[in-house]
Amino acid sequence: MRGAKSAKWVAIAAVVALGATACGGGGGDKGSDSKAAVDPAGKFSVEVGEPQNPLQPANTMESNGSIVIKSLFSQLVSYDDKGNIVYVNAQSVDTKDNKTFTVKLKSGWKFHDGTPVTATSYVKAWNWAAAPANKQTNSFWFSDIAGYDDVAPAKGKPKATTMSGLKVVDDSTFTITLTKAIPYYVYKLGYEVFSPLPESFYKDPKAAGEHPIGNGPYKFVSWAHKKQIEVAKFDGYQGPDKAKNGGVLFKNYTNLETAYEDLKSGNVDVLRQIAPKDLPVYKSDLGSRAVDKAYSAIQTIAPAFYTKQWKNIDPKVLQGLSMAIDRATITKTVLQGTREPATGWVAKGVLGYEPNAGGDVFTYNPTKAKQLIKDGGGVPGNAITIQYNADGGHKEWVEAVCNSITNATGVKCAGDSKADFQADLNARDAQQVKSMYRSGWVLDFPMNANFIRDLYGSKSDGNQSGFSNKKIDADIAAADTASSLADSEKKYQDIEKELVNYMPSIPLWYYKVNAGYSDKVTGVAYAQDGDPILTGVQVKK
């Protein structure tokens, strides 16, 4: 399986906007290869929206562009569905101190234009993407590498154009030096941002964004804006995930309802998500072609710790609020079984996930909830609000959560709706959230560190609640300097158990993929980031 999703937020916005509901039950969707004859040159179509950005690997943050980029570019590594590393373009990534990594590339790899993939293709591409002048939206992904601050200082002019932490040793070897040790750094290398670029890219990056040339399993054919993007199988592909089909048409849909209609009438083959309206019927419509599978994303509500209300709150109050939420009933009724009640801060399907990490704080228990809130000194003002964006389909569950809290504890609760995601973000950035806000996270890389370090460290990118705890920061630092990946994973598991005592947020539920495919294709499976795995799809004759 291929892993890391780009697009934390867009994916979340979309997922939440779109996937709002459906039938329960787990069940695999491994898309068993049927006996039907398969056409290896057959093309199939996938529902997407118009990519927001030009198709440059470090510039596609949202899910519509990243699914296309993933088909065109291969990275050094990828992951299997248990979160283990699989080498793709890299022969090996070795390190002794978790700080300097030596990357050896597999030989014989070529870009779609025939030029070889070398160590320089990587180093040059990363330096280019990190430079602020090139305005790549995902440039901060390179910030772990030594010398990033000289290339992209927060203030003032850049002092260098290349990062000192990247060195080409020979054509197939390069080294990465980080500013500090990160045991799981190799996971990050699977993200599309770390793609190599061919020499032709730099002549006209803008044109390359319209006509990308990659090293992945598919080569670019055409992009008819707002209509479709076509990619074809790249015959010279050397990676383990060779395409089992002739190519993919990324068909443009503006909403999921029409995509579902087209699936039923045979105009599109693979969907990424079913519209809320069709969730009650899609399983009976599609039968075994209906997909219902967990993927690695989580929904939480977070207190804004910078407000008067939560500034010096006793975590017991938040534990009480958490226990006042009847997750089982809400996911089953309001969300129609499209979510699974959370039992910890780390989503399913990533390395280090532990079932029931949070203990009984996640079980519905009104009596205990009331007691805990009382013990903690009560909710200041005895009223809370939950901020959400009205364009994302959150209203229903926010109301349900509020009702649950009020019924169980008597704490007044109301939704605080912002018109759209932009306005919601604005309030969060400006630290104007009145009480609590809804938050979500889709994995960047399949390891528990991604769900803990990136959200609850005092200075983490994803920490917008103002949560700050010296003990947690120290534990995170310790986990990051662990001697091995396994050790780091273990330390992060301990931190997750520790979080119960601080309650940086109240996790609600994990996401599921509710999707489907047509009877023209087989072998359709979905990765941990919720996207279909394109290379594995087979087209029937």
Place this chain on the structure above:
Amino acid sequence: MGRYVARRLLQMIPVFIGTTLLIFLMVYALPGDPVRGLFGDKGGSPAVIASLRHQYGLDQPILVQYYHYMKDMILHFDFGTQIASGRPVTDVLGEAFPVTLRLGGLAFAIELVLGMALGIWAGLRAGRFADNAILLVSLLLISVPVFVLGFILKVVFAFQLNWLPPNVNDSTNFNELLMPAFVLATASLAYVTRLTRTSVAENLRADYIRTAVAKGLPRRRVVGVHLMRNSLIPVITYLGTDIGALMGGAVVTEGLFNIQGIGGTIYQSIVRREGTTLVGLVTILVLVYLLASLLVDLLYAVLDPRIRYA
């Protein structure tokens, strides 16, 4: 006549400046920053955000931004750059407008031909069964919301009869556009029918019709020339404003049938706070409205020679 047209064209200038400025200010007043919006939950490198904001001039005062925007638009026909995709707005418009023009054009043709035909038929048989039947149908079309009608048509024609594709994948395919165009046309079609019917029924009793009949003119000529010319003035007025409405008001229909035209582009531009794209779109819509109403006013004189322009 020439002077009248020139005066009307000159009047467009303040309207044009006023509308674009209003849109610019309105987008500016909304909370949320288009550049920051590109980065989402996680935030981005401050250096990249700053350099993007600078590139699009978002770090300047709003009136300066407006001045630069209008200068580029008028002098170089440059509508600016879409912030998310980095593509020129003219490209984005160039993709969206032909789609909506085809859809709107087809809808306009349907409403013109079908609406007037039904209206004339009902008007000539005022008070009789056909008139009442058409009244009923047109009231139904006016009162049923667009998405309900779209849904019913899809179920019947696409899923049960399999005559038409349910959605539009290729907007140059008129077979695919037929159903959405009909849905888009329905409400206006019913208004055109009502207007034509009333106007025809009223003019049938006018003196000049009696004279024409008394002269022994064939019925075809009485209805086709004498009656129609006078009855069409209110209908033309309505049709004129409707051209603009068809261009801009197709948000629901476009969403319903997966058509990537102006409606959806306007919606997205608002959501993403893309002031420049929005102003570009609206500017063209304003021009469509202004030209359509000028055309209507000029048509009056053709229909009724008593109306003169100086």
